[in-house]
Amino acid sequence: MAGAIAYVSRDTDGQLWNKALQAGLGPVDFRTLETLGDKADIEVVLAWKPPAGLIASFPNVRMIVSLGMGVDHLLADDRLPEGVPITRIMDDGLVGQMSEYAIYWALRHHRDIDKYAASQRARQWKPEEFVDTIHRRIGILGLGTIGQDTANKIAALGFPTAGWSRTQKTLPGIETFHGLDGFTRLLARSDILIDVLPLTRDTRGLLDAKAFAALPKGAFFINMARGGHVVDEALLAALDSGHLAGAVLDVFNQEPLPPEHRYWTHPKVRVTPHIAGATNPRTASPGVIENIKRLRTGGATNPRTASPGVIENIKRLRTGKPLIHTVDPKSGY
């Protein structure tokens, strides 16, 4: 039998993963933090926020799988074994959810929904002036799997859509920018800015006073990436000065967001609890027959949609083929 698969997460018991892996691989020697046994048995690690140094203590580990699409939780372990490939889950369900979240909030701002809510409270029949879709410029920070899906779906609605990435990318129908110079240019043309960047050394604190000032007056900011990108005081100042029209924040420098934080009560800020792409383990609607019981892994992953890639990689690993969805620890994603 092949080596053991260790499920390293304190958030869930991993049994949905165990099932999904067995369905794809046949019998699996599935271990959790409670049932690790002999560390020398571990061939593959599925990890979410692993205790620092734990993975390095598996002498025969051959692949590390991040249970989140973001890998900052994993790379925070500064003792990861060198030379062991790191892959991450790719979760179509999660990607689609992220795009839904971005589209929802972009449309809310674009279509003045909050003004209509106020008019309804006043029982006022009052059509608002509006910006034509072809003049509402949307900018996306990050053009990985999530950024591309979001960009494509937003462009399909007719918005002039641009994206920014560290290295140059070309996408049909999307204006692309890269590098530091491109960053400022992307900001300057973004009436709505959507952040889906990974959290790396380069992106921590990227959205500071200078960045917010580079956005057009009246811009709207959506953060569904990582709170660590944002200098909170700079964002609050840009909102308070009136330079920004509003912000929707799903992620924060500290999570859960502390009850005393200004974001909770700021009239221009909408807070959601890291659910843009989050998944819930329990069925949500009793009327829907097949509701997926999902893992809550913060990141978060869904074995239904995420497991095929992991299974594929385990097969590739065992047959000596190149791995997919690999992570470069140097770039941080």
Next chain:
Amino acid sequence: MAGAIAYVSRDTDGQLWNKALQAGLGPVDFRTLETLGDKADIEVVLAWKPPAGLIASFPNVRMIVSLGMGVDHLLADDRLPEGVPITRIMDDGLVGQMSEYAIYWALRHHRDIDKYAASQRARQWKPEEFVDTIHRRIGILGLGTIGQDTANKIAALGFPTAGWSRTQKTLPGIETFHGLDGFTRLLARSDILIDVLPLTRDTRGLLDAKAFAALPKGAFFINMARGGHVVDEALLAALDSGHLAGAVLDVFNQEPLPPEHRYWTHPKVRVTPHIAGATNPRTASPGVIENIKRLRTGGATNPRTASPGVIENIKRLRTGKPLIHTVDPKSGY
């Protein structure tokens, strides 16, 4: 010179239409209700809510153009001249806006945004259970230009999407139903129901107590078509009983919605003032250079996006070719 074009509307002065038509046709003898002159000169009528009998008084009229995509405002004139073809504008901008509206409200319900707003007010970090996108069934009443655009964009987001039309239609990726039997079956599988039907003899009052009862418990209703489809007391009863989770209404049996109407204050009803596809004549955002000055025609139309089809039809009329975007007065659309 060709015959005169009469712009028959009390809502706007038609000058943007005059300009758009001249740009496409060369010099145009453009008349309005104030400058009609000799009625025998009129070759083409562009009409929005025309006074009953007026068009019949143009002896040489050869084509009637509805300035709204919906033509109920025009067919309400029971003295329209027989045998004169009726066309309607097709406005890509308007179509896109309608889809935006539907997607916005569908996502708002789908993603429990109102629950998160309540949690924010309580400063509570509380992820909600949710229904996976692939299990949230969306149904669209009406598969004309707007219905198809809406259906395609919603299906592209991953929702199981179905549509209903009077006559059978086939659309890739969309489950289709037709006829009376199909109507009930469409309702029974629609967690979110979106109405984009035209208002005709057959669709007036279509959404009655029986129709709402046919929806699954907890369904959500979006009306961006015509208020005349809905039996208001039946909708309110379905909301009050808890059978429906909520409704978003952009159109009403009486518009503007009277201040004393229950919809304004019903906790499960969101009211917008006929803006799903409405356009505004004035530029909306001073920062955006080219904002389109649009006609407010209730329906509403935008010369920029709508005029090519009208120009094409005037050319076709004058060269004896078959017209496009024609309306069948018998079916009412």
